[in-house]
Amino acid sequence: MWLIILLLPFVPDLLHVFSSAPRDLNFIDHTSDLGWKEYHRVQPIVVDPEIYLARRSQIFYGRERRKTPESFKFFTGSPWVILSRSFLEFCILGWDNLPRTLLLYFTNTVIPQEGYFHSVVCNSPQFQNTTVSSDLRYMEWDNPPQMEPHFLNLSDYGRIASSGLPFARQFRKDDPVLDKIDAKILGRRSRQVVPGGWCTGSGRLWMDRCSLWGDLTIVKPSPRAEKFGKVMKKLLADWRSRSSSCK
Structure with missing residues (x-):
């Protein structure tokens, strides 16, 4: 079984970054x-x-x-x-x-x-x-490339984290790298949801921050959004510099 993983803490980061891009892209x-x-x-x-x-x-x-x-x-x-x-x-x-x-x-x-x-x-x-030639996914390909990218593991974590991309694939079910992504990138504790700006709990060790809800419409980007924002800025600059985005 293989998985695609979201590398941004919940939807607000996506909304925050995509709001800087033209809506018709x-x-x-x-x-x-x-x-x-x-x-x-x-x-x-x-x-x-x-x-x-x-x-x-x-x-x-x-x-x-x-x-x-x-x-x-x-x-x-x-x-x-x-x-x-x-x-x-x-x-x-x-x-x-x-x-x-x-x-x-x-x-x-x-x-x-x-x-x-x-x-x-x-x-x-x-x-x-209106096309930006990117699927916004981090993948590792073998050399020469095979039909599918190889399964990501702990040895790939550093490159995954520094990529700034919002998605990554592919992962095996229950691979240890998923726990590290949860803890270091998503800020998600075991058996809890990924926290967002709508979580109003204290966040103490014995309490789930998201056990108390605030405004569900709030958009509060995490530090991870800054990395994705830099990726988006470069993609938009490349798109604007081309006379045609379909080659």
């Missing part, structure tokens, strides 16, 4: 340089068995392949995305045929979550310059 790690994915991910035709089977099994590959599309540019990247409301409304309400057309195409694509939103946003004149 989409954080999508993306590229049009397909490399090996063109043959192994783009061209195969697949059928998801969930469409017609009660029990999910492995996807079925068609005997034929299809050419890399020419009517739109295929983008790929991380499946972990943070999308703006305006872009999601564009995809859902469908006032343009692009999201629906690409949805039909990606229905028969291997791992469509690594390409659908990336291709929609970068082929839309309205949204193609």
